[in-house]
Amino acid sequence: DQQVKQNSPSLSVQEGRISILNCDYTNSMFDYFLWYKKYPAEGPTFLISISSIKDKNEDGRFTVFLNKSAKHLSLHIVPSQPGDSAVYFCAASWGGSQGNLIFGKGTKLSVKP
């Protein structure tokens, strides 16, 4: 039973355009959401997060949107760059405990020059 779902295994985008990565969740207790980026042969690195009391958080080219009623969040990358090509993992937790962190299966983003 997947509590965090990334339904698109892969996404291909042209350089300079917007990349939109989607994530759905089922557990209403989740109160914090994170996105991690992972390059091959490296560990995941933290990208951006959002608390359930907000609906948007922005950091440079990266924006995360949260729609609590739909239990849906998305990561927007504008403009996309070839260096953004990586696997992106959505993650969710509750109660402020890292032991409660649950990851999605990941979406592989390819940004073509």
Place this chain on the structure above:
Amino acid sequence: DVKVTQSSRYLVKRTGEKVFLECVQDMDHENMFWYRQDPGLGLRLIYFSYDVKMKEKGDIPEGYSVSREKKERFSLILESASTNQTSMYLCASGTDGSYNSPLHFGNGTRLTVT
């Protein structure tokens, strides 16, 4: 900058061998984690630890054990390696002291069991 170091990038072991994967972090984090990453399955939590000598089972603990004798070191043990344990293993550390702070990952150990 937080550094999480995994002792081996690549390991090849035979079925039935006892395997030790080592992880060290340098930020005095109380929490440490072991995940495995498999294609199409994402990151799955094997074990984690909130403190020295403490351990908690994650989602897929079967066939694994852990040891945390010192705060900075967290070891994953495969008691008798099997081919279905061929995977990328990722160690992470973090703290609950700063609410919702992110995990910091090592670069992973690619284990092949033949």
